Amino acid sequence: xAGVIQSPRHLIKEKRETATLKCYPIPRHDxxxxxxxxxxxxxxxxxSFYEKMQSDKGSIPDRFSAQQFxxxxxxxxxxxxxxxxxxxxxxxxxxxLDLYEQYFGPGTRLTVT
Amino acid sequence: xxxxxxMEGPVTLSEEAFLTINCTYTATGYPSxxxxxxxxxxxxxLLLKATKADDKGSNKGFEATYxxxxxxxxxxxxxxQVSDSAVYFCALSEEGGSNYKLTFGxxxxxxxxx
Numbered sequence: 293x294a295g296v297i298q299s300p301r302h303l304i305k306e307k308r309e310t311a312t313l314k315c316y317p318i319p320r321h322d323x324x325x326x327x328x329x330x331x332x333x334x335x336x337x338x339x340s341f342y343e344k345m346q347s348d349k350g351s352i353p354d355r356f357s358a359q360q361f362x363x364x365x366x367x368x369x370x371x372x373x374x375x376x377x378x379x380x381x382x383x384x385x386x387x388x389l390d391l392y393e394q395y396f397g398p399g400t401r402l403t404v405t
Numbered sequence: 406x407x408x409x410x411x412m413e414g415p416v417t418l419s420e421e422a423f424l425t426i427n428c429t430y431t432a433t434g435y436p437s438x439x440x441x442x443x444x445x446x447x448x449x450x451l452l453l454k455a456t457k458a459d460d461k462g463s464n465k466g467f468e469a470t471y472x473x474x475x476x477x478x479x480x481x482x483x484x485x486q487v488s489d490s491a492v493y494f495c496a497l498s499e500e501g502g503s504n505y506k507l508t509f510g511x512x513x514x515x516x517x518x519x
Binding site for chain 1: 441448449450451454494505506507508509511512
């Protein structure tokens with residue numbers, strides 16, 4: 293079965309650079325969630341989209357922005373990167389506002405040097 | 406706000422031992438509860454879920470019961486295997502809002518030795 297696809301899987305950037313992370317949800321899933329997992333930490337919710345509209349916002353820095361496109365894929369744009377942005381970034385998708393299950397991608401590991 | 410507290414690890418067991426990982430939650434409404442598992446280098450996988458009080462979620466020999474009176478959702482397995490070594494996250498999702506973001510506990514690292 294098709295799963296959530298994230299690209300790239302690994303990304304190395306320097307401080308003050310920008311990065312773009314991409315998420316391709318499972319076919320027919322129209323809701324996307326972004327989570328950030330720091331080293332040894334639990335995943336923290338950043339932002340979500342339903343039907344291409346932002347549905348909720350969590351602890352996402354102002355330096356980050358995201359959107360969901362007409363084909364339901366989503367991109368997380370990160371500017372003025374800081375060392376503390378180094379983390380694993382997960383995307384999850386669900387069908388509609390499915391309370392019961394979010395399917396997670398493998399994550400993008402971002403390292404800021 | 407919502408929060409999840411789970412027992413701190415790491416937990417180290419021998420194969421075939423009994424496993425319990427405690428999880429308690431705080432929520433304003435009636436959340437759904439989940440256990441996710443993260444194998445080394447991989448993403449999060451849903452292990453089991455329970456959507457209302459007294460529900461029991463089960464999968465792959467793991468089970469957890471939604472206890473509203475004690476606000477708990479402890480994970481158990483009767484006989485662990487080496488392949489169960491992973492990080493386990495308890496999580497909740499609040500019902501009734503416009504989205505269903507997950508709130509996670511800190512995670513518990515389980516290591517099972519042969």
